[in-house]
Amino acid sequence: MKIPFLDLRRQYKQIKGEIDPEIQDVLDSQNFILGDKVAELEENIAKYCDAKHAIGVASGTDAILLSLRAHGISKKVTTSPFTFFATAGAIYNARCTPDFVDIDLETYNLDVTDLTDRFNRENTEAIIPVHLYGQSVEMDSLNELSEDQDLVIIEDAAQAIGAEYNGKKVGSMNTTCFSFFPSKNLGGYGDGGVITTNDDEIADRLRTLRVHGSKPKYYHHVVGYNSRLDALQAAVIAVKLKYLDEWTTKRQKNAEIYNKGLNEVNGIVTPKVDKGMKHVYNQYTIRVKNNLRDELKAFLTENGVGSAIYYPLSLHLQPCFSFLGHHQGDFPNSETASREVLSLPIFPELEKKEIEYVINLIAEFFEVN
Numbered sequence: 001m002k003i004p005f006l007d008l009r010r011q012y013k014q015i016k017g018e019i020d021p022e023i024q025d026v027l028d029s030q031n032f033i034l035g036d037k038v039a040e041l042e043e044n045i046a047k048y049c050d051a052k053h054a055i056g057v058a059s060g061t062d063a064i065l066l067s068l069r070a071h072g073i074s075k076k077v078t079t080s081p082f083t084f085f086a087t088a089g090a091i092y093n094a095r096c097t098p099d100f101v102d103i104d105l106e107t108y109n110l111d112v113t114d115l116t117d118r119f120n121r122e123n124t125e126a127i128i129p130v131h132l133y134g135q136s137v138e139m140d141s142l143n144e145l146s147e148d149q150d151l152v153i154i155e156d157a158a159q160a161i162g163a164e165y166n167g168k169k170v171g172s173m174n175t176t177c178f179s180f181f182p183s184k185n186l187g188g189y190g191d192g193g194v195i196t197t198n199d200d201e202i203a204d205r206l207r208t209l210r211v212h213g214s215k216p217k218y219y220h221h222v223v224g225y226n227s228r229l230d231a232l233q234a235a236v237i238a239v240k241l242k243y244l245d246e247w248t249t250k251r252q253k254n255a256e257i258y259n260k261g262l263n264e265v266n267g268i269v270t271p272k273v274d275k276g277m278k279h280v281y282n283q284y285t286i287r288v289k290n291n292l293r294d295e296l297k298a299f300l301t302e303n304g305v306g307s308a309i310y311y312p313l314s315l316h317l318q319p320c321f322s323f324l325g326h327h328q329g330d331f332p333n334s335e336t337a338s339r340e341v342l343s344l345p346i347f348p349e350l351e352k353k354e355i356e357y358v359i360n361l362i363a364e365f366f367e368v369n
C-alpha cells in the first residue's frame with residue numbers, strides 16, 4: 001500500500017463540480033484583488049469564528065505581521081520556540097524582538113503556568129500563543145495575564161480553524177491569525193490568510209495596512225503592505241468552508257483510530273487533548289522515544305507511508321536568531337519535541353484500512369526495536 005502524508009487531490013475530486021464553476025466565475029469577472037468574493041468570504045469567516053470582523057490578507061504570515069502593526073507593537077513579543085518559523089519571522093519583520101517561553105511536552109503548546117508564574121518581562125508588549133497542530137492554548141490564564149499586565153494577545157491559529165476552547169471558537173476572543181495555505185484545514189489553491197477581531201479600530205487599521213496604508217486610495221497615513229486576499233482564493237475557500245466541520249469530524253475520527261491502535265504500542269506517546277478543548281487535528285503528531293524517531297520515519301518511508309517532522313529545529317537555535325544569544329538547553333521541552341515528534345497522515349479522506357496499515361507498521365517496528 002502507498003499512503004501519502006497528504007493527498008489534496010482526493011478532496012478536489014469530491015468538490016470539483018462546485019469549485020470549477022466558482023473559478024470560472026472569477027475568470028469571467030476579471031476582478032482578482034479583494035472585491036465582492038473576498039468581502040463575502042470575510043463575512044462568512046467572521047460568522048464561523050464568532051468574531052465581529054474578518055480581514056483577508058495575502059498569507060498567514062502576513063496576518064501576524066499586520067496584526068502586530070495594527071496593535072502598534074514595537075518591542076518584545078513572547079511566543080513559543082516550537083512553531084512554524086513564520087510566527088517568529090513575522091515578529092522580527094514587524095521590527096519587534098521574539099522572546100521565547102518553553103512549551104508543555106504533552107500539548108506542545110506554550111507552557112502557560114510557567115509563563116504566568118515568571119511573567120515580569122521588561123519591554124514585553126504582546127504574547128503570541130500558537131495553537132499547534134490544531135489544539136488551542138489554555139487561554140483563560142493568558143487572557144487574565146494580558147489584563148493584569150496590559151499585554152496584547154495575538155493568536156496564531158494558522159493550524160486551528162474550527163478549534164474550540166471551553167466551548168468558545170478560536171478567533172472569537174483576541175485578534176487571531178489564520179492561514180489558507182493549501183495544507184491547512186481550510187486551504188486555498190495558493191497562499192492566503194485572514195485575521196479575526198472584535199475591535200472596530202483594529203479592523204479598520206488592518207484594512208488600511210493591507211493596501212499600503214492608504215485611506216482613501218493614494219493618501220497614506222502609515223506605510224503598509226501589499227497584502228490582499230485574491231478573489232480566486234476566496235472563491236475556492238468559500239466552497240470549502242461549507243465542508244470544514246464535516247472534514248474536521250473525519251480528522252477527529254482518524255485520530256481516534258490511531259489512538260486506539262497506538263496506545264498499546266510501547267515507545268511512543270500519542271497526542272493529549274486537554275479538558276475543554278476541541279482539537280481539529282491539522283496534524284496527528286506522536287512522540288517517538290529512545291532516539292528512534294528517524295529510524296521509524298525511514299521504516300515508514302520504505303513501506304510506502306509518508307510522515308513529516310514539524311519541526312526539526314527549535315526556533316531559538318535557528319542561525320538567523322543567533323543574535324538573541326540562546327544556547328542548546330535553554331528550552332529543553334522544545335528541544336526534546338524537535339528530536340522526537342513525528343506527524344502521521346491524518347487528512348479527512350484517508351480510509352480506515354490505510355490508517356490500520358500505518359498502525360500495524362508502527363507496531364511491527366517496535367516489536368523488533
Ligand SMILES: *Cc1c(COP(=O)(O)O)cnc(C)c1O
Binds near residue numbers: 061
Ligand atoms: C502555516 C503557518 C503559518 C504561516 O502561514 P502561511 O499562510 O504559510 O504564511 C504561521 N504559523 C503557523 C503555526 C503555521 O502553521
